Amino acid sequence: MTAFSEVSRINFEGPDSRNALAFRYYDENEVIEGKSMKDHLRFSVVYWHTFRGQGSDPFGPGTALRPWDDGTDSVENAQHRARVAFEFFEKLGAPFYAFHDRDVAPEGATLAESHANLDAVVHVLKEEQQRTGVRLLWGTANLFSHPRYMHGAATSCNAEVFAYAAAQVKKAIEVTHELGGEGYTFWGGREGYQCLWNTDMQREQEHLARFLHMAVDHAKAIGFDRPFYIEPKPKEPTKHQYDSDAAACLNFLRQYDLLPYFKLNLETNHATLAGHSMHHELEVAGAAGALGSIDANTGDMLLGWDTDQFATDIYLTTQCMHAILKYGGLTTGGVNFDAKVRRESFEPIDLFYAHIGSMDAFARGLKIAAAMRADGRLAQMVNDRYGSWQSGLGAEIEAGQHSFESLSMLMLDKGEAAANASGRQELFENVINQYL
Ligand code: XUL
Ligand code: CO
Numbered sequence: 001m002t003a004f005s006e007v008s009r010i011n012f013e014g015p016d017s018r019n020a021l022a023f024r025y026y027d028e029n030e031v032i033e034g035k036s037m038k039d040h041l042r043f044s045v046v047y048w049h050t051f052r053g054q055g056s057d058p059f060g061p062g063t064a065l066r067p068w069d070d071g072t073d074s075v076e077n078a079q080h081r082a083r084v085a086f087e088f089f090e091k092l093g094a095p096f097y098a099f100h101d102r103d104v105a106p107e108g109a110t111l112a113e114s115h116a117n118l119d120a121v122v123h124v125l126k127e128e129q130q131r132t133g134v135r136l137l138w139g140t141a142n143l144f145s146h147p148r149y150m151h152g153a154a155t156s157c158n159a160e161v162f163a164y165a166a167a168q169v170k171k172a173i174e175v176t177h178e179l180g181g182e183g184y185t186f187w188g189g190r191e192g193y194q195c196l197w198n199t200d201m202q203r204e205q206e207h208l209a210r211f212l213h214m215a216v217d218h219a220k221a222i223g224f225d226r227p228f229y230i231e232p233k234p235k236e237p238t239k240h241q242y243d244s245d246a247a248a249c250l251n252f253l254r255q256y257d258l259l260p261y262f263k264l265n266l267e268t269n270h271a272t273l274a275g276h277s278m279h280h281e282l283e284v285a286g287a288a289g290a291l292g293s294i295d296a297n298t299g300d301m302l303l304g305w306d307t308d309q310f311a312t313d314i315y316l317t318t319q320c321m322h323a324i325l326k327y328g329g330l331t332t333g334g335v336n337f338d339a340k341v342r343r344e345s346f347e348p349i350d351l352f353y354a355h356i357g358s359m360d361a362f363a364r365g366l367k368i369a370a371a372m373r374a375d376g377r378l379a380q381m382v383n384d385r386y387g388s389w390q391s392g393l394g395a396e397i398e399a400g401q402h403s404f405e406s407l408s409m410l411m412l413d414k415g416e417a418a419a420n421a422s423g424r425q426e427l428f429e430n431v432i433n434q435y436l
Contacts, residue, residue: 003068003084007091007352021352026363028093032370033325040321040366042334043359044096044137046295047103049308049340050351051085056343063346073106075117079124086128092355096137096182096334101172102145111164115171122175129179137183137334138229138265138293139176141169144189144237152190154211155204155242162207169211170218177224182332183293184224185265186212187231192238205242209256216261227332229265229292232281234274236306245274246284253290263292267338268316269299269306279319286327293333294320296358310339310358314436317365318372325369335362372435381428388418 013022028038054062068084070077082104089097101114105121108114129135143153143165151157153165176184191208193199215228230253234244243249246264253259264285268278278294285291298311311317324330337358341350372378388394393410396402411417 002087004087004091004348004352007349009091010093010352010356021356023356023360023363025360025367032366033373035329037363037366038095040329041359041362042096042137042330043094043362044098044334044336045085045089045092045094045355046336046338047085047097047099049338050088050355051081052103053340055341055346060343063343064341065346065348067348075106075120078105078117078121082121082124083128086132086134088351089134090132092352092359094134094355094359096135096336098137098139098185098336098338100140100142101168101175102142107146111167114168118171118175122178125179136176136179136181137336138185139172139179139181140185140187141165141172143168149190152188152192152204152238154188154208155191162211166211166214169215173215173219173224174222177219177222181226182334183227183229184215184219185229185231185293186215186243187233187265188241188243189233190238191243192235192241194239205252206256208242209252209258212256212258212262216258219261227292228262229333230262231265231267231270231295232274233267233270233306236273245271245276246281246288246290250284250288250290259290263290263333265293265295265333265336266291267295267297268311268320269297269308270295272299273306277319278316279323282320282323282327286323291324291327291333293330294324294335295338296320296335296362297337297339307342308338308340309342310337310354312357312361314361314364314368317361318368318432318436319365321362321365322369322372325366325373368435372432375435378428378431381424381431385421385423 007021011022012027013019013024015024017024026037028036030037032040053064055064056062069081085097101118104125105117108117143149148161148164149156151161154162156162173184188208193201219225219228230243230249232243232245232249233241235241242252246266249264253262266278266281266285271278271281282291296311297308298313298316300307300309337355339354339358341354345354389398
């Protein structure tokens with residue numbers, strides 16, 4: 001008897017299937033733009049929501065039934081849970097997973113004890129990775145739950161908390177390396193402020209940069225040559241996080257000479273909390289050559305907070321996959337389901353339904369985006385819109401052959417710029433709908 005004995009491997013059955021435990025669109029072997037769907041999407045299951053989420057909210061405790069958990073915080077329970085997690089990854093057919101150090105193993109009474117607990121579970125994770133072939137997309141450290149991090153970690157006003165966080169991240173990078181992780185993520189949950197009057201912002205940002213440089217140095221020292229990711233989020237739990245959106249992260253990384261070592265891990269619900277669409281964030285990162293990975297989820301338009309729901313909206317997944325294809329696809333990163341089943345979906349089987357539905361939604365998004373690209377109409381329309389840059393004056397400006405002086409002479413001579421053409425937004429949107 002295993003944890004999910006009623007479920008067998010989820011198979012692709014095609015769009016007409018009525019089987020709730022089958023894929024309709026995600027056929028991992030189907031080749032799109034020369035690459036299998038499995039390699040395009042690089043689906044990943046997150047340990048924190050799927051295996052540690054209890055279904056609690058600010059108004060009530062957890063509702064989730066997780067019969068494999070014995071309710072204790074023991075290392076044995078954590079090891080058992082890790083084996084259950086791999087049964088889930090394997091049956092779902094997810095090639096990757098992601099974790100925080102404290103999701104997989106309990107925090108001990110001392111740092112040394114926490115390290116030992118982590119090692120004991122990492123041992124099982126390694127065994128299970130070898131048994132199943134499931135890989136680690138990225139690891140990370142939880143620098144936000146424990147009360148010691150109340151003022152932040154790398155940006156804490158308490159220097160010893162900075163030191164403790166450094167020790168924790170050092171270990172988390174080492175275990176990520178040991179498990180063959182394809183990357184390492186920094187999400188600065190409490191690296192921000194609640195009150196500007198008590199905050200030395202410049203000092204905190206310099207500390208954060210110093211911390212990240214130490215991480216880069218340590219990765220070099222141990223031979224971990226995979227990308228680091230910064231995951232933007234504007235708020236929650238702090239009022240303002242320094243890594244608030246893609247543009248702020250890029251500016252921070254550039255200012256402190258960290259850009260060569262970092263890419264961005266973009267999350268849909270974080271984008272919307274920042275007042276942006278995910279499409280916007282993908283474009284900002286992609287245009288800067290820093291699109292690394294995505295935390296796939298969605299918010300609820302009518303709820304203000306980070307609800308981290310599974311994305312099922314085909315329009316959203318099409319935008320994501322179109323931007324990802326446009327900027328060369330996911331290579332080290334993946335479509336990481338940083339998403340949780342809602343409080344009312346409390347049975348273990350709901351974990352399967354949630355992942356299957358969102359994997360299918362992303363598979364559809366990928367197929368639609370690829371069809372749009374193969375057809376070329378959208379690209380042609382965009383290209384036409386910039387027609388004035390293709391030759392003549394526009395091409396000369398792009399080639400650096402002009403100055404204010406020469407352009408001023410030209411326009412004084414002409415007297416007025418050429419007439420504008422319509423932006424045709426409605427037509428563009430209609431064309432997109434033809435592919436859906
Ligand atoms: C929080 C969030 C994190 C990061 C990893 O909103 O998205 O779970 O993905 O720390
Ligand atoms: Co996330």
